[in-house]
Amino acid sequence: MAILVTGGAGYIGSHTCVELLQAGEDIVLLDNFSNAKPQVVNRIKELGGRDFPLYAVDILHREGLEKIFAREDIEAVIHFAGLKAVGESVKIPLDYYQNNVSGTINLCQVMARAGCKKIVFSSSATVYGNSTDVPFREDSPLSTTNPYGSTKRMVEDILRDLCASDPEWSACLLRYFNPIGAHKSGLLGEDPNGIPNNLLPYIAKVAVGQLEQLNVFGNDYDTPDGTGVRDYLHVVDLAIGHLKALDYVRTHKGAEAINLGTGRGYSVLEVVKAFEKASGVTIPYRIAPRRPGDIATCYADPSKAKKLLGWEATRSLEEMCADAWNFTRRQQLGDSL
Numbered sequence: 001m002a003i004l005v006t007g008g009a010g011y012i013g014s015h016t017c018v019e020l021l022q023a024g025e026d027i028v029l030l031d032n033f034s035n036a037k038p039q040v041v042n043r044i045k046e047l048g049g050r051d052f053p054l055y056a057v058d059i060l061h062r063e064g065l066e067k068i069f070a071r072e073d074i075e076a077v078i079h080f081a082g083l084k085a086v087g088e089s090v091k092i093p094l095d096y097y098q099n100n101v102s103g104t105i106n107l108c109q110v111m112a113r114a115g116c117k118k119i120v121f122s123s124s125a126t127v128y129g130n131s132t133d134v135p136f137r138e139d140s141p142l143s144t145t146n147p148y149g150s151t152k153r154m155v156e157d158i159l160r161d162l163c164a165s166d167p168e169w170s171a172c173l174l175r176y177f178n179p180i181g182a183h184k185s186g187l188l189g190e191d192p193n194g195i196p197n198n199l200l201p202y203i204a205k206v207a208v209g210q211l212e213q214l215n216v217f218g219n220d221y222d223t224p225d226g227t228g229v230r231d232y233l234h235v236v237d238l239a240i241g242h243l244k245a246l247d248y249v250r251t252h253k254g255a256e257a258i259n260l261g262t263g264r265g266y267s268v269l270e271v272v273k274a275f276e277k278a279s280g281v282t283i284p285y286r287i288a289p290r291r292p293g294d295i296a297t298c299y300a301d302p303s304k305a306k307k308l309l310g311w312e313a314t315r316s317l318e319e320m321c322a323d324a325w326n327f328t329r330r331q332q333l334g335d336s337l
């Protein structure tokens, strides 16, 4: 039996596929390549040490999904596929609801018909919205402030209702905090199209001279140095969290929301300093106005993941920055993707 990884060529999906293969799991990779490079698939095979079926399918395409479940013996699904840019979701909300919500409904309907009722879902800490109830626990109040976050919250509700309607279903709703970093080999990493929205890939492009300077969005927040505080976690730690969640849905029924974070917050300026130390490169920056929608502080209470999954993040901020820098340099040399 195999694990279907939707969005498997994406940033977190690709790192998860490598960990699955290295753990001896058989996988089937689905991606529509709207936000992933086809070369990533070869990197996954190289690092995972094994081949696997690949389907260039959109989760909105029911016939394409049905073909996969007819041809492959799918035991469970790790579901990454979806649109994920907060700012973009405000501009094109219907695309986000269609892809993230309708796409997931489509997937679950095909899964149910095939008798496949185990899912690990890529949710997000964004569901905690602008709450100040930090550290966020899974029973903290949910409030979303953008369409992207609303799609994640809606899909969590849909999966809870699905599990309540049929006791055969099991679902882990993984709420990621801020994934950063790259595979130690430098062959996989965060490679967004265009100008990065997120802090780490932006800093990396400044470090290699592709961008002039970092804009620090506000230094007047109620935080130790006035800049935004976030819970950054290494993408490989996050990937390993998915393998633990897969084991959990294999042995438990029902729906569980689980935070995947380190439980430690770092400010923008602390991240800049850590990246400068890891890279040996000075990162020029200026203080810019706050970014609309940003909150001051966001970090996890990761105790439920430790208790239920036996998972905790192990990699340091310095290691995250060193691995991100290594990936970026290898990209510069043209041998990553």
Ligand code: WQD
Pocket: 084, 086, 123, 124, 125, 126, 176, 177, 178, 179, 197, 198, 199, 200, 202, 214, 215, 216, 217, 218, 227, 228, 229, 230, 268, 291, 294
């Ligand atoms: C981090 C900090 C910014 C860029 C988002 C999504 C979240 C998840 C991760 C999908 C903040 C500051 C950033 C820059 C800056 N994605 N910053 N200059 O906003 O915490 O989370 O990405 O699930 O859902 O909301 O991440 O990396 O954009 O920002 O000063 O050029 O860095 O203000 O304090 P964020 P981020």
